[in-house]
Amino acid sequence: MPAAPHTRRADARRSIASILDAAIEELARDPDASMGAVAGRAGVARATLYAHFPTREALIAEVTDRAIAEASETIAAAAPEEGEPREALARVVAAAWRTLGRYHALVAINSRLSPERLRALHEPVVGRLRPLVERGQKSGAFNADVPADWLLTVALELVHAASREASAGRLPEAAAEPALLAAVAGALSAPATSAGAR
């Protein structure tokens, strides 16, 4: 055991960065893309890829972890704990949705994972939003008749959907954000209809 120097040389760090970028792009095109394809796009030999990521699973795990971490930081930076719930939600979703766009391919990849692992993966993101949702449910701003986790899932899923639609060109970039915000706000809001009907 050489006690782990933990200091990579400059070219190694460059390779790793290229590989991670390439993995995101290539896996976005085809969730089943091979290691060779990723290496090719990264402009790196396949052997080099294996030198840094011992297995395909390890590579995907690393990519996923980075995406989740980035999303989590973006959300935290939007201060979900401040202000009126509806307004805070709009702020947070608006901040997160563009950042998440690059990574929506990972959703397809991770759909192969066990539900438990998937849940654990999303926890850093969901965890930051749960207090906001629960706060909104207590204040009457959000629907308190359903589990908080369901509302979180809905918000997450709508962000993914907007990202897909926008990147597919079916929803103009300019129109996407307001459309998303309206959908999220409505989907989470307390059911006004039942109050009026009764």
Added chain:
Amino acid sequence: MPAAPHTRRADARRSIASILDAAIEELARDPDASMGAVAGRAGVARATLYAHFPTREALIAEVTDRAIAEASETIAAAAPEEGEPREALARVVAAAWRTLGRYHALVAINSRLSPERLRALHEPVVGRLRPLVERGQKSGAFNADVPADWLLTVALELVHAASREASAGRLPEAAAEPALLAAVAGALSAPATSAGAR
């Protein structure tokens, strides 16, 4: 050309039915399940599977087509053109959701397809709902500030999300339907906030 007798023997029809059922179950467990795995679960030799479905793609296409057709029929049977838009939407989504329950597996499989192909696949379903959505937008019941297709995407995505949550055990079956209906109703509804703010 033997002019296609089109009359399978009883055991053949039985095999086909077993295979389709097994495909749904097995692909639910692992979207990349092999033909051998499907045949095994169906209690059928792999050769028999290939006798009926010449290729893996053909099998998946057949399974998917049946699910879509069933959902489409269910929706049509719920008469989306009748009644007040909000109420019609609730009726239709509730009907579609129950049918989709059996096929939550396919949601995971098809999440890997290209957005274009996915859209084309869903067209039979979306086509039946579009008139309802547009009707609701004109009557002021639904959000007219966004494209009708966006609202359709939102509705579809929420049904899929509910299906995933339910099959993952995070959303109890009994709670799923009301939660889904509330989310869809809210997401499509005209933004009450903006009307009051303006």
Added chain:
DNA sequence: TTGAAATCAGACATAGCTGTCTGATTTACT
């Protein structure tokens, strides 16, 4: 400048899946 780290190109074994084909056997229809 010099040695260690990192890269490359490519060979290699392993494994799995697909799709085809066989020949023997069972099952359904008339």
Added chain:
DNA sequence: AGTAAATCAGACAGCTATGTCTGATTTCAA
């Protein structure tokens, strides 16, 4: 009861991807 359809078990070739290893070569860092 007899014929054709359908089944089975299993072998087969072809392909592709993974992960390992080599030995030569380049690149960084002190």
